[in-house]
Amino acid sequence: MSVKDKVCVVTGGSRGIGLEICRRLVADGAKVALIGTREETAQNAVKELGATADQVKGYALNVADGTAVGEVFTQILSDFGQVDVLVNNAGITRDTLMMRMKEEDWDLVMAVNLKGAFNCTKAVMRPMMKLRKGRIINISSVVGLTGNAGQANYAASKAGLIGFTKSSAKELSSRNITVNAVAPGYIATEMTDAVSDAAREAFLSNIPLGRAGEAKEVAAMIAFLASDESAYITGQTFNVDGGLVMQ
Amino acid sequence: MSSTADKVIEVICEKLSVTADQCLPEAKFIDDLGADSLDTVELVMELEEQFNVTIPDEVSENILTVGDAIKFVEENA
Numbered sequence: 001m002s003v004k005d006k007v008c009v010v011t012g013g014s015r016g017i018g019l020e021i022c023r024r025l026v027a028d029g030a031k032v033a034l035i036g037t038r039e040e041t042a043q044n045a046v047k048e049l050g051a052t053a054d055q056v057k058g059y060a061l062n063v064a065d066g067t068a069v070g071e072v073f074t075q076i077l078s079d080f081g082q083v084d085v086l087v088n089n090a091g092i093t094r095d096t097l098m099m100r101m102k103e104e105d106w107d108l109v110m111a112v113n114l115k116g117a118f119n120c121t122k123a124v125m126r127p128m129m130k131l132r133k134g135r136i137i138n139i140s141s142v143v144g145l146t147g148n149a150g151q152a153n154y155a156a157s158k159a160g161l162i163g164f165t166k167s168s169a170k171e172l173s174s175r176n177i178t179v180n181a182v183a184p185g186y187i188a189t190e191m192t193d194a195v196s197d198a199a200r201e202a203f204l205s206n207i208p209l210g211r212a213g214e215a216k217e218v219a220a221m222i223a224f225l226a227s228d229e230s231a232y233i234t235g236q237t238f239n240v241d242g243g244l245v246m247q
Numbered sequence: 248m249s250s251t252a253d254k255v256i257e258v259i260c261e262k263l264s265v266t267a268d269q270c271l272p273e274a275k276f277i278d279d280l281g282a283d284s285l286d287t288v289e290l291v292m293e294l295e296e297q298f299n300v301t302i303p304d305e306v307s308e309n310i311l312t313v314g315d316a317i318k319f320v321e322e323n324a
Contacts, residue, residue, distance in 0.1 A: 129289065174283055 003226045004029035007080040009073075011035045011063050011120055012090030014045040016189035017139065020215035021087055021222045022049060022056070028223055032056045033076045033083075035063070035090070063090045063116030073123035082131060085226045086124045088117035088161075089139040091154075093191060098152045106153045113157035114164070121168055121179075134177035137225050138165050139218075140237060142185045142245045150199075158183070162237050169235035178234035180225050185241025187213040208243030251298075251324065252317045258297055259313060262290045272314030280313075290316075298324040 008025050012018035014036030022032050026049050034049075034056060036042030042058035049056050057079055061072045077083065091113045094105035117138055128134030143151055144158030162181050169179040186192060186203045192212070195203070204212060218240045224230055225238075239245050256270045263280050276282040276290065291307045294300070294316060300323045302310070310316050 126289070126292075129285065171285070174285060 002028065002228065003085065003223060005031065006084040006226065007031045007033065007076075007082055008085040008087065008226060009033040009035065009076060009083055009120070009124070010087040010089055011061075011116065012139075014038075014041040014058075016191055017184060017187060017215045017218050018087075018089040019045055019048070020219040021089060024216065024219035024223050025085075025226065026051050026056060030085070030226070031080055033080060034058045035061050035072070037062060037090075062112075063088075063119055064111035066115075066119045066122075069116075069119040069123050073120070077127060083124045083127055084131075084133070085135040085137070086120060087137045087139065087222060087226070088120055090116050091139065091141075091157075091191075093151065093154050093194070095150045095154065095194075097150050101152060109153040110157050110160075113154070114160045117161055117164060121164075125172070128177050129172070129175045132176050134172070134175070135226050135230070136168065136172075136177065136179040137222055138162075138179070138181045140165070140181040140183040142183045142239055142241045145183060145237075145239075145245055145247075165237065166235045173234060178225075178230065180230075180233060180235065181237040182218060182221050182225070183237050183239045183241065183245075184218045185213060185239065185244040187215055187218060187240075189215055206244060207241070211242065213240060213242055249321065251321050254297070255294065255317045255320050256313065258293055259290065259316065262286065262293055270313045272312065272317070274313045275311055276313075277311070294320060300324050 008030045010018055010022050013022045013034035022034050025032050034046055039060035042060050046056050046058040059072050061068055094109050138161045140161045141158040143155045147155050165179050165181040221238055221240050256267050259270055260267055263282050265280050274280055276287050291302050295302055298320050
């Protein structure tokens with residue numbers, strides 16, 4: 001199962017699941033373009049990975065900004081020569097019950113989580129079509145399948161990513177580009193640390209495997225989907241959730 | 248044939264992996280030159296770049312043959 005020397009772009013790579021994905025891809029010998037919101041956090045994450053400058057480079061980018069996405073991906077293509085794998089992982093939450101949710105809360109989450117994936121996918125489409133191969137992996141969430149009180153915006157964006165995954169899989173299949181989604185369940189990260197204790201306990205008690213997941217357990221699925229071995233899989237959503245949602 | 252036409256045909260040959268003698272004016276991209284819908288989108292985008300023109304969607308829908316492409320570029324580039 002190899003991603004050796006493949007050029008992988010990971011958005012939201014400076015922390016949480018994204019950083020773990022970068023760590024795994026680097027360990028497997030991939031070249032990684034790590035995208036973070038801020039220059040400083042992106043460069044710190046690159047340092048933490050401890051790889052050579054040839055193998056990992058950091059970029060600051062707001063994925064919701066289509067023009068900026070175009071510029072940064074042009075830079076990535078010039079730095080690495082091509083893009084083999086795109087992991088649309090950047091995501092934010094603005095949790096609150098809908099009664100209190102502001103229009104800005106909705107718009108911001110949609111812009112980063114859903115439009116960000118669209119912007120980045122558009123940026124790699126043509127280079128991947130030219131290569132006649134590619135892997136695009138969208139990080140969704142089990143709440144995109146189940147819904148979650150207090151996360152109307154986040155759940156809608158993550159459900160949207162699944163429809164987006166299926167549509168892009170169909171559009172790009174003739175060019176040997178596969179597009180899949182991964183839906184993590186309750187994974188221990190800074191994002192889930194922000195959840196209240198009561199909500200966390202309620203969540204954990206519903207997980208058949210009886211524990212929170214680790215980010216590296218999600219990264220293992222990404223490493224597989226990024227590899228040549230996943231060639232016959234496209235348009236699918238894979239839950240990495242300890243059995244929380246069984247379809 | 249104009250030099251613009253030659254250049255358009257060059258782009259078509261490269262994008263669709265066909266030869267210049269297949270690029271008759273009436274040759275249809277999809278039916279005659281083996282293109283699929285993505286190829287035609289790529290071709291239109293390539294023509295836009297090469298000739299520095301903008302081809303609106305409603306116009307590009309009607310560029311179906313080699314002759315259509317040459318005519319559009321000659322009239323708009």
